[in-house]
Amino acid sequence: MHDHPSMGRRQLLMAGGALGLAAAAGPLLTAPAQAKATTAGPCTTITDLGPGIEQFALMSALQVGDTVYIGSRNLEPTRVLAFHLPTRKVVAQTVLGVGHSIQALAVDSTGRYLYAGILQKGDVGKPNLFRWDLATPDKPAVGVGRTEDRDIRDLAVAPDGTVYAVGGIPGKAPALWMYDPATTKMTKLGVPDPGATLARAVAATDTTVFFGAGSVLAGGDGASKASLYAYDRAAGTYRNVTPREMEKDPSLRDLFVVGDRLVASTSGSTEPAKLAVMDLADLSSYSLTSTTGKVVKNLTANADTVYFATDTGLHSYSRATKVLSPVAFDGDLGEIWGLDVVGGKLTGVSGYGSARSTRPRVGPWSPISVRRARPSSRRPLWASPPTTGTCTSAATTASPATTCAAARWSTSGHPVRRRTPRC
Numbered sequence: 001m002h003d004h005p006s007m008g009r010r011q012l013l014m015a016g017g018a019l020g021l022a023a024a025a026g027p028l029l030t031a032p033a034q035a036k037a038t039t040a041g042p043c044t045t046i047t048d049l050g051p052g053i054e055q056f057a058l059m060s061a062l063q064v065g066d067t068v069y070i071g072s073r074n075l076e077p078t079r080v081l082a083f084h085l086p087t088r089k090v091v092a093q094t095v096l097g098v099g100h101s102i103q104a105l106a107v108d109s110t111g112r113y114l115y116a117g118i119l120q121k122g123d124v125g126k127p128n129l130f131r132w133d134l135a136t137p138d139k140p141a142v143g144v145g146r147t148e149d150r151d152i153r154d155l156a157v158a159p160d161g162t163v164y165a166v167g168g169i170p171g172k173a174p175a176l177w178m179y180d181p182a183t184t185k186m187t188k189l190g191v192p193d194p195g196a197t198l199a200r201a202v203a204a205t206d207t208t209v210f211f212g213a214g215s216v217l218a219g220g221d222g223a224s225k226a227s228l229y230a231y232d233r234a235a236g237t238y239r240n241v242t243p244r245e246m247e248k249d250p251s252l253r254d255l256f257v258v259g260d261r262l263v264a265s266t267s268g269s270t271e272p273a274k275l276a277v278m279d280l281a282d283l284s285s286y287s288l289t290s291t292t293g294k295v296v297k298n299l300t301a302n303a304d305t306v307y308f309a310t311d312t313g314l315h316s317y318s319r320a321t322k323v324l325s326p327v328a329f330d331g332d333l334g335e336i337w338g339l340d341v342v343g344g345k346l347t348g349v350s351g352y353g354s355a356r357s358t359r360p361r362v363g364p365w366s367p368i369s370v371r372r373a374r375p376s377s378r379r380p381l382w383a384s385p386p387t388t389g390t391c392t393s394a395a396t397t398a399s400p401a402t403t404c405a406a407a408r409w410s411t412s413g414h415p416v417r418r419r420t421p422r423c
Contacts, residue, residue, distance in 0.1 A: 058072060065342070070083060085357065113131050117154070128143075147188075174197075214251035245276075250266075262278040276289075277317075307339060307341065332352075333352070337350070
């Protein structure tokens with residue numbers, strides 16, 4: 001077969017249609033594909049639609065209204081995606097520009113400002129705390145502060161808007177850090193546990209900040225195990241409030257404030273991971289239960305029911321009956337990096353790259369597809385009211401149910417071009 005470098009465009013179209021043109025145009029044309037002008041005008045218009053698919057690993061997720069914000073993992077530069085649940089579209093994103101992963105996300109009480117904390121390979125002296133104004137999602141997040149602990153593992157925003165961060169750096173006990181939006185200053189509030197190697201959890205109220213430490217990654221050699229400290233915001237003092245039953249576990253894994261209760265969880269080792277519901281007025285008063293998993297994380301709640309993820313799936317804990325129950329779902333959800341309840345609907349984000357929603361005790365999880373949208377075609381995310389979702393009815397003879405809104409996104413460096421014939 002002989003090469004024909006002067007092959008005409010109509011011959012190409014006849015040989016393979018639009019797909020053949022896409023494959024052949026690269027080696028044959030030295031410039032971007034453009035149709036030759038004729039007396040009737042150009043024959044083809046080429047529209048660049050952007051990337052068709054990109055790999056997007058994730059390490060965090062947080063729902064605000066009807067949008068889930070998702071932090072990247074092992075991607076440089078780091079970025080946050082906004083995934084709109086009703087339309088099942090990625091509608092916005094912001095690039096942070098430093099670090100390799102985002103493990104910590106938190107939002108202020110107004111739902112307008114989203115904070116993100118990054119993990120880094122080395123401290124390069126740049127901010128590791130960022131803020132994204134969800135009223136203007138087309139504008140990038142800005143760096144607002146830097147902790148000296150390099151990595152931020154968790155964030156909490158108090159009702160007055162003050163931000164608290166915890167994390168760590170190898171060879172150094174972790175501190176509690178505070179960012180004040182009013183003064184734009186980052187302040188170190190001391191080291192609650194000098195024997196700790198990593199802090200994984202933080203929660204805040206008007207009066208108290210809770211600091212959870214311990215690590216399954218950097219334990220042993222005299223390192224502290226699970227520890228929970230309460231920081232008095234007015235007095236600037238700490239006290240150890242770790243439930244006695246949790247002291248043998250290697251790590252205080254997660255914290256969550258719901259009403260007048262603090263929910264705390266651990267990563268287990270020789271014993272299963274544990275869940276404690278503590279009275280904020282008297283932290284020595286609590287109920288505690290052992291779970292079936294090695295880790296309890298992604299705490300959230302709806303009324304008197306606490307939901308959480310373990311290595312064995314999703315579970316609920318009734319504060320009224322003190323009963324632990326599995327949450328029904330179909331298939332393997334993978335590792336959960338985000339879990340929230342909005343409008344009575346439970347939404348989880350999986351390390352598999354999917355978002356799934358369901359009404360607990362109603363029906364199983366089931367998948368749907370997701371499409372990508374341009375950020376400019378939507379209203380401000382922070383202004384979106386909470387929604388109960390747009391799941392379709394799936395009543396069966398066995399039991400009436402509402403299928404979950406599950407979604408997958410794949411975000412490739414190969415551009416997608418649409419060709420519109422005009423002659």
